[in-house]
Amino acid sequence: MPHSTIMSILRKRLNDFKEVLSSDDIDMTNLRRLCFRGIPDEGGLRSLCWKLLLSYLPLAKVSWSETLRRKRELYKTFIDDLIVMPGEGNNDGERVDVTLHDHPLNLNPDSKWQTYFKDNEVLLQIDKDVRRLCPDISFFQQGTEYPCKAIVNVSGHKRLHHRVQHTVLRSANVERKGLGITKQIAVSVRKAAEDYAPLAEGGEAHWEVLERILFIYAKLNPGQGYVQGMNEIVGPIYHAFACDPDQTWREHAEADTFFCFTNLMGEIRDFFIKSLDEAEFGINSMMNKLTAQVKSNDHEIWLRLHQQELCPQYYSFRWLTLLLSQEFPLPDVMRIWDSLFADENRFCFLIHICCAMILLLRDQLLAGDFATNVKLLQNFPYMDIQIVLSKAAALAGKSLNSP
Structure with missing residues (x-):
């Protein structure tokens, strides 16, 4: 993509954020839509948007x-x-x-x-x-x-x-x-x-x-x-x-x-909280939802992991508990969190991201033995974060592209 086109897209995105954030009453629906696609690094936008998305700042600027x-x-x-x-x-x-x-x-x-x-x-x-x-x-x-x-x-x-x-x-x-x-x-x-x-x-x-x-x-x-x-x-x-x-x-x-x-x-x-592991939003429930989503999207990968007895506890416990903060470099983590914080069902989207990570390793997982696959999943290889998030958005029926 030509540099001029990239700069034009960035200017439009910055203007979109400026328009939403300049209102006396923040339109959270529009803000979530913009932030889900990624918050620009410029102008302290992420800092301000996260304060709004995490319900620290009220919607009324006054x-x-x-x-x-x-x-x-x-x-x-x-x-x-x-x-x-x-x-x-x-x-x-x-x-x-x-x-x-x-x-x-x-x-x-x-x-x-x-x-x-x-x-x-x-x-x-x-x-x-x-x-x-x-x-x-x-x-x-x-x-x-x-x-x-x-x-x-x-x-x-x-x-x-x-x-x-x-x-x-x-x-x-x-x-x-x-x-x-x-x-x-x-x-x-x-x-x-x-x-x-x-x-x-x-x-x-x-x-x-x-x-x-x-x-x-x-x-x-x-x-x-x-x-x-x-x-x-x-x-x-x-x-x-x-x-x-x-x-x-x-x-x-x-x-x-x-x-x-x-x-x-x-x-x-x-x-x-260990005593809440089996609760609706406890960690075991989240891992079960991840396994079910992998099964429904790629039965062959699910079957391979199931046959190898490669339980999600071996790798996804940390993914889910720490919101992927240890699997990617810090700039990518912050980009992931833009989408997680912006999604009204953000922990559903976390599962979509984790599922996308597994599906994107399809060929390696199908070819690897138990030890190889455990190591692969515990040390997720470098991958363009936009590829991961685009795959996750597709699984969620969303789009990361501007309308």
Whole structure:
């Protein structure tokens, strides 16, 4: 396609988005239609559209300012109230005498110190996960322009990494599915210290921001807590918001990410709760729907996998639970999520994408034995994401092309 034609299409798409987003009341039907076909990278459109698609911003633009002010102030309150050090001081700034009130050896379940130690067990897992997020890009190890103000004002005690010791983080094999190869990244002691070390006082790396978001989420959702893999869900959302070209949006990326992540987890929380595996939207139900769709679209592939006893649990558990965030490089993940967030039945479309991935490997799967096919599906080869999404849209009876 000639470059001039491509530019003409892009200009039209940008104008279409501008027209929808300039209305006093956002037409969600039109916005979903546009976003389903992919949100342009220009102008912070993805950041704004995701806030709307994830029900963070109301459709009436007149309400945006008040909604954002209230939500961002609420998030600041969460930081102040939930990230505390027992014995640090009371609200008047006076130090608490632990001998009279509470102390680290107090076994009372209501002890603030007992809560602190339990929180640190959760924090240790969060810390390890966010430090190794997307190791094939440097973004999350870079410093944010807008470190948490509480860090500067309260001697840095809101920096959660201070609370855990990294006795485990000596070496690691970090797997990231990108560019068609499972990348094995050997992390030596020196490399771990250089790449994942916190920044100096007064500064924060992006992974530290994610650590705080996930910790606060776990504190506010004790019935679910933190489950490994949530870092892969929050990462792309934060990346989109923290890279917004508009400084006024970028400055509040942390708070905005927290609420969008919380809203998204409200929809996919069943994936992360083992007791709900058999629920309508539990992970086993989703895998069964995927198997049924493969069977109805290509009986020969289904039969091959069935005869090899290659269960969907071997590969699609991660696909579905993490919304394909580990199967593709980050730019492709964000493009996939444009369609997932825009589709009213978005988790049906997730199954369509997973089915398309299997069907597009038809020849290799029919020719491979069990071991070969397991490896193929667990390490999905590089493929133009538009081919995958076009196939998925066809299965869903939709189109990715402009009308």
